[in-house]
Amino acid sequence: MLLYTPPFLVKCVATGGAYNFSIFVEIAIFEPKIERQKHDRRMKVKRIINGQGTAFKVNIVRGVSGQSAFLFSLREGGRKFFFSGIRGGVCLLPVLLLLGACQPTRYVPKGEYLLYSSDITTDNKHVDKGQLSSFVRQKPNKTILGFRFHLWLYNRSNPDKDNKWNAWLRKNGEEPVIWQQLLTDRSSEQLLLDLRNKGYYYAQVTDTVIFRKKKASVLYRVKTGWPYVVRRISYAIPDSAVARLVLQDTVNTLLRRGMNLDAEILENERKRVERNLKENGYFGFLKDNISFSADTSFRTGSVAIEMYIRPYTEQTADNRLIEIPYPQYRIRSMTVNAGLNMQNLTEENATVISDTISRGFIQFIIPPRFPVKGTTIAQSLYFFPGMLYKLSHENQTYQRLQALRNFNRINIEYTKAPDQQGVAMRDLDCRINLLPFAKHYYTAEPEVTNTDGNIGGGANLQYQNKSLFGHAEILDLRLRGMIEAVSATEAAFKFKTAMEYEAEASIHLPKFLFSFRSAGFTRRYNPKTAFSLLYNYQRRPQYTRSIFNTSIGYSWKGSNIISHSVRPIDINFVQLKNVNELYNTYLEKYPYLKNSYQTHMVVSSNYSFIRDIQKIKKDDFLFIRTNFETAGLLINTFFQLKNKGKPSTAPNKILNNTYAQFVKGDVDLRYYHTINSNNRIVSRLFAGAGLPYGNSKKTADDGTTLASMPFEKKYYSGGTLSMRGWRMRSLGPGSYRDSVTVSAYPNNTGDIKLEANLEYRFKLVSVVEGALFVEAGNVWDMHRDDKRPGADFTFKRFYREIALDAGIGFRLDFTYFILSIDTGMKLIDPAGNRGWALKKLPGEDKLPRHILNLSFGIGYPF
Numbered sequence: 001m002l003l004y005t006p007p008f009l010v011k012c013v014a015t016g017g018a019y020n021f022s023i024f025v026e027i028a029i030f031e032p033k034i035e036r037q038k039h040d041r042r043m044k045v046k047r048i049i050n051g052q053g054t055a056f057k058v059n060i061v062r063g064v065s066g067q068s069a070f071l072f073s074l075r076e077g078g079r080k081f082f083f084s085g086i087r088g089g090v091c092l093l094p095v096l097l098l099l100g101a102c103q104p105t106r107y108v109p110k111g112e113y114l115l116y117s118s119d120i121t122t123d124n125k126h127v128d129k130g131q132l133s134s135f136v137r138q139k140p141n142k143t144i145l146g147f148r149f150h151l152w153l154y155n156r157s158n159p160d161k162d163n164k165w166n167a168w169l170r171k172n173g174e175e176p177v178i179w180q181q182l183l184t185d186r187s188s189e190q191l192l193l194d195l196r197n198k199g200y201y202y203a204q205v206t207d208t209v210i211f212r213k214k215k216a217s218v219l220y221r222v223k224t225g226w227p228y229v230v231r232r233i234s235y236a237i238p239d240s241a242v243a244r245l246v247l248q249d250t251v252n253t254l255l256r257r258g259m260n261l262d263a264e265i266l267e268n269e270r271k272r273v274e275r276n277l278k279e280n281g282y283f284g285f286l287k288d289n290i291s292f293s294a295d296t297s298f299r300t301g302s303v304a305i306e307m308y309i310r311p312y313t314e315q316t317a318d319n320r321l322i323e324i325p326y327p328q329y330r331i332r333s334m335t336v337n338a339g340l341n342m343q344n345l346t347e348e349n350a351t352v353i354s355d356t357i358s359r360g361f362i363q364f365i366i367p368p369r370f371p372v373k374g375t376t377i378a379q380s381l382y383f384f385p386g387m388l389y390k391l392s393h394e395n396q397t398y399q400r401l402q403a404l405r406n407f408n409r410i411n412i413e414y415t416k417a418p419d420q421q422g423v424a425m426r427d428l429d430c431r432i433n434l435l436p437f438a439k440h441y442y443t444a445e446p447e448v449t450n451t452d453g454n455i456g457g458g459a460n461l462q463y464q465n466k467s468l469f470g471h472a473e474i475l476d477l478r479l480r481g482m483i484e485a486v487s488a489t490e491a492a493f494k495f496k497t498a499m500e501y502e503a504e505a506s507i508h509l510p511k512f513l514f515s516f517r518s519a520g521f522t523r524r525y526n527p528k529t530a531f532s533l534l535y536n537y538q539r540r541p542q543y544t545r546s547i548f549n550t551s552i553g554y555s556w557k558g559s560n561i562i563s564h565s566v567r568p569i570d571i572n573f574v575q576l577k578n579v580n581e582l583y584n585t586y587l588e589k590y591p592y593l594k595n596s597y598q599t600h601m602v603v604s605s606n607y608s609f610i611r612d613i614q615k616i617k618k619d620d621f622l623f624i625r626t627n628f629e630t631a632g633l634l635i636n637t638f639f640q641l642k643n644k645g646k647p648s649t650a651p652n653k654i655l656n657n658t659y660a661q662f663v664k665g666d667v668d669l670r671y672y673h674t675i676n677s678n679n680r681i682v683s684r685l686f687a688g689a690g691l692p693y694g695n696s697k698k699t700a701d702d703g704t705t706l707a708s709m710p711f712e713k714k715y716y717s718g719g720t721l722s723m724r725g726w727r728m729r730s731l732g733p734g735s736y737r738d739s740v741t742v743s744a745y746p747n748n749t750g751d752i753k754l755e756a757n758l759e760y761r762f763k764l765v766s767v768v769e770g771a772l773f774v775e776a777g778n779v780w781d782m783h784r785d786d787k788r789p790g791a792d793f794t795f796k797r798f799y800r801e802i803a804l805d806a807g808i809g810f811r812l813d814f815t816y817f818i819l820s821i822d823t824g825m826k827l828i829d830p831a832g833n834r835g836w837a838l839k840k841l842p843g844e845d846k847l848p849r850h851i852l853n854l855s856f857g858i859g860y861p862f
Helices: 093-100 128-135 148-155 164-174 181-195 240-248 263-278 374-379 390-405 519-525 581-588 591-596 631-643
Strands: 008-018 021-029 044-045 055-064 068-078 081-088 114-124 206-214 214-224 229-236 291-296 302-309 312-315 319-322 328-337 351-353 360-365 407-418 423-437 440-451 454-465 472-486 494-508 528-539 543-559 561-576 600-612 621-633 663-675 681-692 697-699 703-709 750-763 768-780 805-811 818-829 852-858
Touching: 055 114, 114 128, 148 164, 181 214, 229 240, 240 263, 263 302, 360 374, 390 407, 390 423, 407 519, 407 581, 591 768, 600 631, 768 818
Parallel strands: 021 081, 114 214, 229 302, 328 360, 328 423
Antiparallel strands: 008 021, 044 055, 055 068, 068 081, 206 214, 291 302, 312 319, 351 360, 407 423, 440 454, 454 472, 472 494, 494 528, 528 543, 543 561, 561 600, 600 621, 621 663, 663 681, 681 750, 697 703, 750 768, 768 805, 805 818, 818 852
16 A cells, blocks of 8 residues: 655635635646655646636646646636646545545554454344444444544644644544454443343354454354244233223333333333323322333243332331322422522512413412513413323423523422322422523624625624513514625626615514414414514616515424414515616516516415424434415405406506416425434435416417416525535526526526435534535426427426536534535536536537536525
């Protein structure tokens, strides 16, 4: 193996002006001869590329003693991207890493061995090797796609130098894992113990260690043998009331005839029975009161298990232990201390209210100017005085109080009533302590924007009142301003600025408004109502646009993992004016596209369904989100009734504005697979379609009937959240290729969108995470009325118009937010039926532009 890191030359030149800049980077690597001379590391460039345009050329870099290398350069306007290689092939950054990783045993002490691999083989396909590996006490260094990056980082440090750089390398790197015979032996013992806990009492585990060049590879061979199988299940429960509850609930038991004698299943059954009894008032019952016995004598390989719940014992006044039935508990009193342990509270500033549902009294100790009133807190409680204790009521109360978004700390305490020995039904006194957030919240944030390379800045001002009228109504007021430098590609635009101003007001209520739903529904489904009002003004190089939006929405929880959202009224008024003459000429060529860029009104209703199991299952889980929206249906029905018997071909209008009519639906599926604590794979499938009809139809000058979606309701690809090899809104539709780009802001949209993403995420150092991704997808228009060639969707060719890209990204996890930086490269570009992105089309004398795309975002792409 080559232990020599080739000399290399890095050259970086930055140039720029007031509105744009470019960075020139050269990396030259050459391989040394066996007989190197002293001055071989001095390099000189034989040929340098000058000029503008796009080019993909080779620079020949030659050393003093004749060594040569190839320097591949991709030029795009003023920007250059370089990939260099050793003679005979391309050399990328991973080559440097691999060359530097050829000495993973650099800091392995003499006589010791690096644990290079640890594998498990088994003769039983029903045994989960992934679970078995968790019992191995010593594992190799972490890897990223097989590369020991963190070990490589540690090995770059110099133990003889005590400076910040070496300290950083050792802190963020990972020490070599030194193989230890003791830990291998313990791993074998733990594997054998786990197999026996799974019912394989005759299992055998052997380990083999192979040593080679200071590396140790450990192989654990597992032979399970035949397991003990449960053939009979019985119960021994002296307490008749407890026995009745347990036997009635056997339909939910985890114990099954024919299963292995699995200790983990038995333990989970103990926990399940404990929860069931606590759901029926047995506040003090613990799973430690449950035990299992196994009888293996009645048949070879079979076992009879018996669940035993020991009786409840209590000490009498004369110090005798007697057996009595397990006591049940009910809530005797409740106190809400709205201030936690504030010492200055007295009975004078306490408020006592009565709740008719509770069949008793709840005492509220509320300090002056407390943000949330007692009646709202009472509506968030799931148990009241006189009710039997239930564990689920306690958990639901926690969740409901947290959903009010007004409390920093929530604590529920219980005190058993004294002097109730021997009583079957006993009392609990409950105390709920609440510590509120500050009622008023202000924030001012600067903002740096990057819209497809156009740098800008702005500011966000926000005010929040967490309890506007004392019932946890959350008021949000937000002002946002942004200005951005735009470098247009057409001389007609020259250099301009894009500006955007936005004002938004919203209020969220912790209940359904204008609804017949009862308080029981509120406690069960945690409903919310939201009102919003928004005004947005945008000045783009192509046009000026103003948007007014108002909506009312309802949301509620179907379960811990399912949520629903309905907006029965969502009004969007879009006014487009000051359209640039060049851009307007472009739209005139395509009436279907122009129809989307008209002043219009959208009155819609929509529904969203989300299934997110991440809160329950952290490792592997499926996320599902579906949306359905319909616009103009009710309004169009009104006009049909109004104009009954009066045929009309002109679109109907409201307040002199045409309203849109369409249906739209999409589904977003994501699967998260955790390989280990350092690596995760995330995949996503997205499919959506919108169908314009009715009032969205217009007649063009040539008599063609056109129907198009409003442009803000159309789908698009490209950017930080989608196909990252393309700029935002620059992909598609279909195989359409615009021969002239008229704007620095592409607006390629469609009625149909299909997309698939696969991303491999891995941790690097400190707050930095890495990602490798590959993506496929595109957008299309629904109707063939679109005169742009290849823009419409047809089953005969759509699969040939799927774009493909791949790239690398980095995530900076600052706890409160995540900054994403992605570089995507086009692989297959359907525009003009190009195919491979680096392929020239007939008549082209240079490679296509924008092969690489750099994008920034907040949060993960998906």
